[in-house]
Structures are given as structure tokens and as C-alpha cells.
Amino acid sequence: MGTDTAAGPQEVTRRVRALLDTHDPATTDRLDFLRARFDAGLAWVHFPVGLGGLGVPRGLQAVADRELAAAGAPDNDPRRIGIGLGMAAPTILRYGTDEQKKRFLRPLWTGEEVWCQLFSEPGAGSDLASLATRAVRDGDHWVVDGQKVWTSGAHHARWAILIARTDPGVPKHRGITYFACDMTDPGIEVRPLRQITGEAEFNEVFLTGVRIPDADRIGAVGEGWEVARTTLNNERVAIGSGRRELEDGMIGKVARTWRDRPELRTHDLHQRLLAGWVSSEVTRLTGERLAQQLAAGQPGPEGAGMKLAFARLAQELSGLELELLADDGLTYEDWTMVRPEAVNFTGRDAGYRYLRAKGNSIEGGTSEILRSVIAERVLGLPREPSNDKDLPWKELPR
Template identity: 70%
Template sequence: MTDDEAIATDLTLRVKRLLDDVDLAGVSREDFLGARFDAGLAWVHFPPGSGGLGLPARFQEFVDSRLRAAGAPEHLPGRNGIGRGMAAPTIAAFGTEEQKARLLRPLWTGEHEYCQLFSEPGAGSDLAAVGARAVRDGDTWVVNGQKVWTSSAHTAQRAILVARTDADVPKHRGLTYFVCDMADPGVEVRPLRQITGEAEFNEVFLTDVRIPDADRLGEVGEGWRVATLTLNNERVAIGGGVPREQGMIGKAAQAWRERPESRNPAMHDELMRHWVEAEVARLSAARMRQRLAAGQPGPEGSAMKLTFARLAQAISGFELELLGEDGLRYDDWTARRPESVEYTGRGAGYRYLRAKGNSIEGGTSEILRNVIAERVLGLPAEHRTDKDIPWKDVPR
């Protein structure tokens, strides 16, 4: 028996034991996910005790498929993607044993949903320029500042936060990374209405927010290094692909099949180009997710996110053209506060408008091209005049 066969046999037994121990007919979603975490079947590549078994990441789908076939409860679609896709791998990589034991289980079960307090009005594409200050006061940190474009801040219980703890050193070296309790009385969340009519993201004001030092991830001043891992995970999570002919290309293919009167050879060729590119992106994303799960997310993830944004905008535009006047109808201008991000939800008009944000969120396409040029292709770096001077002396 090969090593992979032995692992598969062991996982089959673990899945069976979990299903035998839990009554699927009567168990709540949260309780089942908690039992799955305790069995090491949440993230099989995470360390034992952190929801995993220390196995190669490729075995995650082996577990997921068997639990799906048994009808086991899954995470709610679109909920806590920031927690599972960004916060969890960061906590697993940089958290202490106490932090992993305390933070990962409620994150996995959905008890704690996360948002991301990174971008600021003057520090979005240049994240290292953040100005929110964290000042140490004994065993706590006092944080003041403003964050913006924060998806799901209105529903989150926790946030991953980058703040400046030293203004006397260059900007990349004076940052520290925290987990913030969104229930702190100094946290104020205000909605930002977007082009779709929704307010899925927010601006967040932090006034004397107190964060225990026990909720600091990584060393003081190491925030940029920790945040880089989060950002690499984010870009793969956003551009990480979907099953074949689902997502945006699935919607376009469905519209093509349902509207034969709108077809013409030129649009057929265009759809085929989009379909092939979506399939190439899906296969590339599968390989990238394996590296990500193994704790090796690199700058190549920027290419996946860049491709996702370009394809989403092109395909949603194609769908709108295919539908003609029907594509111009918009189903709901209500200023909703959705609990999750719907990249492909609702109608074609919504998808077209929502896709405009894909080239901004998670790193603008312009910045990602710089990342690819410098860190993947090895081209000369863009000239940066503020790289080596103290943050306090940078003109703003």
C-alpha cells in the first residue's frame, strides 16, 4: 500500500467515525462543524489541534467530497470567506499555540465572522502607508484611526487589523498585526453605498479601541510580513477559480443556451474564447490553491486575481450584450446590507455592475501588474522615493 493509499484509508475511517458519532438529522450546522474541527477534518493540512492532521493539502477535497455525499452541513455560501480564506491561514502561520487553540475553532464554525481592517483613505494601493496608530498601554494596545472599503464589517465579530506602532522607521518596518474585537465600544461602522445600490462594504472608525497584546499576531513591527501572507491568500481566494462552467462563465453559457434567437457567429467565437480562458484559469487556480494550502502562497497569486477581474468584467459584458434590452433591466436598487458578497448573484445587470469592483478589491489591477513584473518576472522595480525614510517624514 502506498503512502497516499494509507492516508486515504485513514481519512475514510475518520470520516465514517465522525458521521457515526453525529446525528445528521438533528445536529445544528455549528455543532457539526465543531465536531468536524475536533476530528481534524476542517483543514487537513493544518497542524493537529488546529482543525487539521498535518496532511498534504490535496487530501482536503477527498474529505470534502465524502462529507458532501453524506449530506453533512457545510458553511453557508459566501459567509466568512475572509475568515476562512485569509485570517485562518495567517493565524495558523503566525499565531502562538494559545492563539490557534482560541481563535481557529470559532472561526471555522462561523461563530466568529471576520472582516479585514487594512485599507485607509490614504493607504489603499500603498498599504504600507497606513496611519492608524496603535500605542501600547501595559498589556493592551490603544488603536485610533480610520479604515475603509471594509467588506462585511457590519456583520463581523472579529477583524484582522494592521496598525502603525512605530513612526520613526520606514513605513514597512513600523507596522504590527492584530485581531480586533468588533464589539469594542470604540469601533464605529458606517455603510458605503456602491454602484449596485448595495452597501456590502463600509468605512470603520476606531476611537481608543483596546486590543489585548494576547491578540497580536507576530512580533511588534513584523506586521508587513504577516500582512503579506494574508494578501497572498486573499488574491488566490478571490481569483481562485470555481468548478467547471460555474461562476460568471456558467451564467453566460446558460444565457447562450436559453436564447438561441440572440446567437450569431461572432458572439459564438467570443463565448468560446471566454470559456477557454475561464477553464485555463480554473486549472491554474487548482494548482495555486495546493501551494496556498501548503503554506506557500507567493506573488503568482496576483496573476490569478488579475485574470479573475479581467474575465469577470469581460464575461459580464458579453452576457449583457447577449441579453439585449433584457440585460438593461435591474432587479433591485434598494440600499441593501447583504450578509455576504454575491459576485454572481441576482441578475445580469447586477453582475455587470458588481464586476466593476473586481479590478479594485483585493489589490488594484495596476498594483498587481507591478507585483507580477517585479516579483515574478524579475523586472526592474518601480522607483520609490519613500522606501527608506521614516514614515513620519513621508509627505502626505
């Protein structure tokens, strides 16, 4: 493991072509191709050698992706496994043991094992550090009891990233430990939460006597909050950033409707469309800048700003699209109870987008909490007063 210091764009291209020479996408089984791509270091090129990468700058990923896409190579269905890719993988890479990295990263990237996130609780949403799910040591295992909520994809997940309280006698941020949780444990019950869209992509998860080997603990006992912050920073980056082309996403949908339906245009809607287009372009270029910063290290609080902007734009533009479509915007193709494996935001009709966008200001950290993160960690403003920071968790009123 380590870094291939000789690898640059030409070397990445050479490795892609060597992979294609031995694994023709037209004749190779999809899973076999994805496994071979991981083993060739072309999954995450910035990851260490032996863990799906080459140890080279993150920016070279675009070189590999472009070459593979041109050859018709299959992708790993990133929407379906987004939590694993964007949250679990960077956390395991930073805090996991060598054995955990070898065990989890390959099937995570290939999509053989889907991951979900067991963080939020009914009484610990925005104040996540006040969580009450308990993990009690029992020899080489931990026994976990509690309830989690708003868990995307728990109904098809094989593994979960879980934080639980292991020491109620210390302040709330210090008594938390981070685990990889096997979702096939008989003590886990997953119940659907039906949304305004009619679907149930979210769940509540009940954990009763769930046994987790200490070998599946990620990071030190009691230091789960620090590990979780890494996950949350990566989550916000994954939701709010990413390389996009001009008029990608919601703004592309609205602009296309504007061009195709001239009879729907008004001066007021035109002004709002122009404002949305400019905001979208500023956000897109900021995402490019953030991607360049990520190439130099771990994501920081800048991801909170990107996620905040993404949520605001998605809601404003989906509302504008509905107004632009007038009566046609009131239709919604299918309000039925389904359990989707991934969110297809732009691939649905305008009614779905308008309803689904309401969740954007909650998932990945509420917009109110993100404003506090930006104020404190980007602008350097003082923290809001807190009277429970030094109190043991068990003494906190609930």
C-alpha cells in the same frame, strides 16, 4: 499537535465515517456537527492535529468534503465567513501564538465568529504601507486611533485583522504591527458605503481610543508588514483560485444564455464567447495547478496572477452577458439599500453581475498593483524607482 503521518485517503474516509456514525447530519444540530467536524480534524485537513486538521496534504481535503457532502452534512457557509477562512486563519496559523490558535480557529471555522479586514485607509489604498492609523502602547494594551475603508462585512463581524502604525520614526514598511481587533469595542463605529449595486457590503470603520490587549497582537512588534503580506497572498488566492468544474462561474452563466436563447446570437458575440470560454478554461486549469502548488507550501505571488485573471474575466464576461441579453440585460431586480452578509455573484441577475464585477479589479489588490507584483516577483523585472523607501514615515508628505 502535529502530523498524523499514517493518514491517507483511506484514513480520511475512515475518520469521516466515524464522525457520521456518532453525529448523524439528519438529527445533529448544525453547530454541534461543525464543532465535531473541526475536532475530528476534518475542517482543514492540512492544519495540525488539534487545530482542525490532521497534518496531511491539502489535496486530501477533497476526500473529506466529497464524503461529507454525499452524506448531507452541513457546510460552514463559506461565502459568509470567507475573510476568516481565506485570510485570518492561515495568518493566525503561521504567526499566532498557541493560545491565539486555540482561541480563534475553531469559532472562526464554524462561523460562530465572523471576521473582517481592517487594512485599507482613505489615504493608503494601493500604497497600503503608508497607512496612518496609530497604535500606542499603554501597559498591557495598545490604544488605536484611525480610519479604515472598504471593509467588507464589518457590520456583522465579531473580530478583525488590523494593521496599525506603532513606530512613525522608521520607514513605512517597518513601523507596522498586526493585531486581532475586537469589533465590539465601544470605540469602533461602522458606517455603510453604498455601492453602484444599491447595496452596502462595504463599510468605513472609525477607531477612537480602541484598546487591544497585547495578547491579541499577531507577530512581533514592528513586523506587521511581513505578517500582512501573508494575509494578502492568501486573500488573492482565495479570490482568484479554488477548484472549479467546467463552465463554473460567469462563463457558465453566459454559455447557458447562449444555448437557451438562439435568437440573441450574432457572429461577433459568438467569437467573443469562444474567446471567453477558452480564457476561462485556461484560468480554471491554472487554478488546479496553483492548488497543487499550495499543497506543498505557502501561497506565493502566483495568486496575484490568478486574481488578476479572475477580475478581468468577470468584467469581460458580465459585459458580454449584458450585450447578449440586449434589452433584457438592462433590467436589475432590486436596487435597494440592503446590508448583505455575503456576495452571491452568480445567484443574481445579469444587471447585478455587471455592476458588481466593477469592484473585482479593486478588491484584494488593484489590478495595477498586481501587475507590479507579477512583474517583480514572477518575471524578475526591476522594481519601479521609489524615493521614499528609506525615509521615516513621519517625514513622508501626506
